[in-house]
Amino acid sequence: MKKIDKLKNWITINPFSRWQYKEWNDQKWIEIINWLWQDYAIPVIITGSPEEKPRAETLIRQCNAQAFNFAGKTTLEELAGVLCLSCLHIGVDSAAPHIAAATGTPTITIYGPSSWKDWAPVGKDHRLILPDMDCVPCRQKGCDNKGPSRCLDELDTDHVKHVIREAIDIYWKKA
Numbered sequence: 246m247k248k249i250d251k252l253k254n255w256i257t258i259n260p261f262s263r264w265q266y267k268e269w270n271d272q273k274w275i276e277i278i279n280w281l282w283q284d285y286a287i288p289v290i291i292t293g294s295p296e297e298k299p300r301a302e303t304l305i306r307q308c309n310a311q312a313f314n315f316a317g318k319t320t321l322e323e324l325a326g327v328l329c330l331s332c333l334h335i336g337v338d339s340a341a342p343h344i345a346a347a348t349g350t351p352t353i354t355i356y357g358p359s360s361w362k363d364w365a366p367v368g369k370d371h372r373l374i375l376p377d378m379d380c381v382p383c384r385q386k387g388c389d390n391k392g393p394s395r396c397l398d399e400l401d402t403d404h405v406k407h408v409i410r411e412a413i414d415i416y417w418k419k420a
Contacts, residue, residue, distance in 0.1 A: 258291050337357075
């Protein structure tokens, strides 16, 4: 088991978006959170809006990891502080990756139907995860504008873990 203990000691995750067609599967987030705890002994803080607080609580209850629900518990200013003190922010296309980037925190953002070309944080500390499908980005509200996004449904956790592992390895080299 590796342990991140030199500087900042948690990772923030925002699995939520105002639009559900931009969201990744909750079970996959649970797998990522458990993996971060099991392989790196790093706790996770889940961020989100007050409306997302019950969903975050449900996610955390299903985890076998140290995970904390900050959804709906911070003002935007306090959220910026939490993100600033995080060693890494992981999330979907929403406001949180931009706030994290503005505070200097490295980010990993999962994009599906929306265009990273228009919205991704810029810089070498900010990574994108894009489904490997010809239709991405379709700029629709889910497949055929019907809600669910197949590109995100089919994005597997191994790909996401690989990108996270690379970011953590770079973080350790800086620490």
